[in-house]
Amino acid sequence: MNINLTLIGQLIAFMAFVAFCMRYVWPPIAGAMAERQNRIADGLAAADRAGHDLEVAKQQADERLAEAKREAAGIIEAANKRAQAVVEEAKDAAIAEADRVKAAAAAEIEQERARAQEQLMTQVSALALAGAEKILAAEIDADKHADLLKSLAAES
Amino acid sequence: MAANGDSQTVSEYIVHHLTNLTYGKLPGGYERYDGSVVAEGGQWTMAHGADEITAMGFNAIHVDSMIWSVGLGLLFCWLFRRVAVRATSGVPSGLVNFVEMVVEFVDSTVRDTFHGRNPLIAPLALTIFVWVFLMNLMDLIPVDLIPHSLMLAGVEYQKIVPSTDPNITMGMAIGVFVLMLFYSIKVKGFGFVKELTLNPFNHPLFIPVNLFMEVVGLLAKPFSLGLRLFGNMYAGEMIFILIAALFSVGLFWLLPAALLQIGWAIFHILVITLQAFIFMVLTIVYLSMAHEDH
Numbered sequence: 001m002n003i004n005l006t007l008i009g010q011l012i013a014f015m016a017f018v019a020f021c022m023r024y025v026w027p028p029i030a031g032a033m034a035e036r037q038n039r040i041a042d043g044l045a046a047a048d049r050a051g052h053d054l055e056v057a058k059q060q061a062d063e064r065l066a067e068a069k070r071e072a073a074g075i076i077e078a079a080n081k082r083a084q085a086v087v088e089e090a091k092d093a094a095i096a097e098a099d100r101v102k103a104a105a106a107a108e109i110e111q112e113r114a115r116a117q118e119q120l121m122t123q124v125s126a127l128a129l130a131g132a133e134k135i136l137a138a139e140i141d142a143d144k145h146a147d148l149l150k151s152l153a154a155e156s
Numbered sequence: 157m158a159a160n161g162d163s164q165t166v167s168e169y170i171v172h173h174l175t176n177l178t179y180g181k182l183p184g185g186y187e188r189y190d191g192s193v194v195a196e197g198g199q200w201t202m203a204h205g206a207d208e209i210t211a212m213g214f215n216a217i218h219v220d221s222m223i224w225s226v227g228l229g230l231l232f233c234w235l236f237r238r239v240a241v242r243a244t245s246g247v248p249s250g251l252v253n254f255v256e257m258v259v260e261f262v263d264s265t266v267r268d269t270f271h272g273r274n275p276l277i278a279p280l281a282l283t284i285f286v287w288v289f290l291m292n293l294m295d296l297i298p299v300d301l302i303p304h305s306l307m308l309a310g311v312e313y314q315k316i317v318p319s320t321d322p323n324i325t326m327g328m329a330i331g332v333f334v335l336m337l338f339y340s341i342k343v344k345g346f347g348f349v350k351e352l353t354l355n356p357f358n359h360p361l362f363i364p365v366n367l368f369m370e371v372v373g374l375l376a377k378p379f380s381l382g383l384r385l386f387g388n389m390y391a392g393e394m395i396f397i398l399i400a401a402l403f404s405v406g407l408f409w410l411l412p413a414a415l416l417q418i419g420w421a422i423f424h425i426l427v428i429t430l431q432a433f434i435f436m437v438l439t440i441v442y443l444s445m446a447h448e449d450h
Contacts, residue, residue, distance in 0.1 A: 002209055003214065003322065005214065006216075007326055007330070009217060009222050009327070010225060010328060013226050013229055014331040015331055017287060024233075025236045026279035028241070029240050029243050030263065030278070032244055033256055035245035038245075
């Protein structure tokens with residue numbers, strides 16, 4: 001085993017390589033690795049946050065949905081009520097109209113009947129008058145007995 | 157396979173495999189392997205054989221260790237720099253994934269062990285882990301493949317596992333030791349001197365004893381750090397060489413040697429990773445101790 005200048009040579013080479021590694025090799029690699037570690041940590045944190053956000057959003061959506069359902073139910077109920085009211089109203093109106101029409105018809109019938117009666121009376125009285133005229137001939141003055149005939153017509 | 161002719165014995169084969177390609181200064185008056193004598197004042201040359209390397213002493217450099225070590229270090233820098241340039245906070249893929257896995261592993265180890273704040277520790281640990289692992293990984297390349305190829309190309313010796321060279325492992329350990337001393341003094345200041353002199357016996361009379369014990373303890377750290385890696389890798393490499401030497405013993409040994417080779421290589425995958433990890437963790441622990449104020 002010979003100890004010689006190789007020792008010094010190796011010592012110098014050793015220091016040079018360590019210096020090179022310290023200056024040009026370690027910092028970029030360690031830096032990149034630390035940076036990547038941070039990025040991964042950030043990414044994981046963001047994923048967690050996103051998951052949490054998703055849950056919150058789901059909850060909100062559920063709430064909205066429930067609210068909408070409630071509202072829809074309310075609207076349907078109101079619509080039903082309104083429909084019922086409309087039907088009721090229409091029924092009332094129809095009944096009233098029917099009553100009115102009925103009343104009008106009755107009145108008209110009554111009127112017609114009265115007129116027909118009157119006409120009939122007039123004709124009957126005229127007929128009676130004519131008959132009487134023929135019977136009584138010129139003895140009976142129409143003008144003179146008009147009041148009497150009228151009262152007759154009214155009685156019949 | 158020791159197929160370098162009949163002239164090479166098994167022991168020569170092993171010694172050849174354990175010899176570094178060395179460039180150094182032979183002292184004046186040294187008689188070389190071919191009988192020529194080195195001129196006065198010495199001569200810088202490629203060593204031929206272990207004797208010449210010994211004669212060179214400290215004034216020599218293991219060319220193969222340095223080339224493989226620096227080459228693998230550059231490979232590490234290039235690979236990780238490429239990823240560093242492309243690194244983004246987006247979705248990683250392929251090589252980026254792999255590199256980030258290594259970085260993450262080192263980072264978590266540093267976090268668990270080192271409690272102070274020091275931007276040097278993590279890159280230091282990463283460099284040590286990957287670099288030592290790559291150097292150890294050379295052990296899994298068949299022992300003869302590259303040395304023998306290079307031999308055919310005219311390069312006489314080649315040891316391709318830098319971490320089986322104590323110079324390499326001790327060089328790194330000394331680097332760690334320098335950092336330990338630097339941070340001990342920087343963080344604790346005078347407290348470091350107190351730690352060395354007033355521990356474990358807090359009495360002025362015991363200062364020499366304390367100092368001796370603490371200094372031994374302190375020096376033991378880089379030595380154990382460097383020699384542990386060296387010892388493990390050297391032993392592992394030695395076993396690979398011995399198994400390879402078995403191939404040349406006879407046809408009968410072919411199958412057992414192949415099985416041994418596979419078994420040891422699989423086991424060695426664990427060893428090289430573990431040794432790289434241990435070197436890294438101990439570095440972190442030592443530097444952590446240097447930062448702790450008592």
